[in-house]
Amino acid sequence: MSVPSATVSGYARRLDILRSELPAEGLDGLLLSRLSNVRYLSGFSGSSGHLLMLPERSVLFTDFRYEEQAAAEVDPAIEVRISRDGLLAEVAAFLDERGLSGRLGFEPESVTVRERHELGELCDRVTWETAPTWVESQRVRKDGREIELIQRAAGIGESALEEVLSAVREGVTERTLAAELDYRLRLAGSGPPPFETIVAAGPRSALPHAQPSDRELRDGDLVLFDFGATVGGYCSDMTRTFVLGRAAAWQRDVHEAVAAAQDAARRVIAAGVAARDVDETARDVLRSAGLADRFGHGTGHGIGLEVHEAPRIYRRSDDVLEIGSVVTVEPGVYLPGRGGVRIEDDVVVEEAGARTLTRYSRDLIEL
């Protein structure tokens, strides 16, 4: 499968926007260590990399294992250095060679206390300052290529789900269904799964983060699938809940309430809307159904190069939705000992509303 890269000018533009932020904080450069930010700015997808952005140039530091991969992936305007003794030591050696000093920013959300100490020891001519979450803020507004990749990931997820439903029957285990789903996701072109696929049936569907177990499905079980795919590093994330056999009245009632909450939340989404109002909208519908106290998590989160990123849609969020954000909408109701229902879609925030990328039916399907 061919995956469009951001164009060279795309990476350069992102770096230019970032560079334009430096003067406000009095910084001479920035050391990026959050891998999703490194990938966003350079194209590099390895698991070990730092990007040093200076006024005149940018340098990617990685290790031996990624030498060929970095050469193939990284924007040619960015220099690549291969470290032998650790990435931070290589950054320090580079700064020393060039006689660079001044004020450099680092990312306090991803640098550990140990690494911060090392930076101080290794690069003693540099003053290290905490930098704002500039890159995360850029990433909130996706461009057309990014949305296309998420759309493709969502499509892979939907076709894999459809294929796996034929394997749902009495006696099959959650583990087997999760293995089948992961298998079909990969064959359909997904990269590494963005999180561990959840298949939870019967009372276990009431665990919002259940790990697939060896429990065998029984007639009348709720069967919940929560899973994602990745394309070019961009994640999808969706949930559907089915019933094996005929649905009981309580299962229909809970599913209907969750679907109504989810629909209402998607309808209220648009650029400029407070994320907490989206959460409150979903919660209000469940409150009317007497189920609000069984909805214990937030309504959604941004997705992109990470499966959980800004904005956050929950009760105390201060985020305001921006054009081009892609967010999940995923209310759920969990009845301990009986079962749970969650319905989750991925939507793009547009000027006047939300465009839903995941199109799989939200009806309660009896399998």
Add this chain to the structure above:
Amino acid sequence: MSVPSATVSGYARRLDILRSELPAEGLDGLLLSRLSNVRYLSGFSGSSGHLLMLPERSVLFTDFRYEEQAAAEVDPAIEVRISRDGLLAEVAAFLDERGLSGRLGFEPESVTVRERHELGELCDRVTWETAPTWVESQRVRKDGREIELIQRAAGIGESALEEVLSAVREGVTERTLAAELDYRLRLAGSGPPPFETIVAAGPRSALPHAQPSDRELRDGDLVLFDFGATVGGYCSDMTRTFVLGRAAAWQRDVHEAVAAAQDAARRVIAAGVAARDVDETARDVLRSAGLADRFGHGTGHGIGLEVHEAPRIYRRSDDVLEIGSVVTVEPGVYLPGRGGVRIEDDVVVEEAGARTLTRYSRDLIEL
């Protein structure tokens, strides 16, 4: 599959050992945030948790999603608190309620600069100090139950590999083989894979961290599988390299040299041996074959609750091998544009030698 838990007394003993370390550093308690350490000390396997260890008690903090899981998994001697507004805020609330102050240790390798700042703001009666890597040091010496879990993970890996070899033929892609292998690992009882399965064929086998691609296998390709399984959170990690069709002379030569280096390294392993001597042993054999400059990574690493943990077996390692450690031995030779060979086993360090857990043939097999 039933997975033995550490017995209650097992967790209590680990906490007691840790508690006995506190006076040497003048600490009144410890906040553990590295998830593998939290699991090692409490049994909790969720993705969000902090463990506060005080002289008289220990408290696990997690969030709503893991309420039932924590109740099921955590040693009953440990109190569980469910956070609503973030784990660190809940830790602070607990310390406040109890009027606790004094000197508490934190883990500088896993606490970010942002979190360290939050700790200071939220818990202003406590003095926070960096703690030594006490738990990692305990984890280096595995007990019988831990070694059994790694052995089971290794066995799952070997049977899954055997099954997938029947699918290796001209025209099949790396992606398909990786999907098949992951599928069989899960069906055979593996938990989440400890890292992304590598299947790399032909020239791509020369990339030590290749991601499975859509390249189709051709006659004469080297085909490298590097993958692991997990049982009860414990990881295996193994690599085998095959040839599709008849092996060329250079492929036989490289494979033979790597196998000899790997064998020599395993033979030198025993309690009390310097890790760097194990590395040097493998490197020496490859040097004799004129291939040492094509072996660009270390010879191995510890495995356990993490797939990379102490000890580290590489050129500059200061580690000394201890009884009960489980380590990988994985020299490789990479010829850019042609292909690479790596052979990796998991071995237990014993008093007088190494016991190899992975038993799959190390001959060059033509498929």
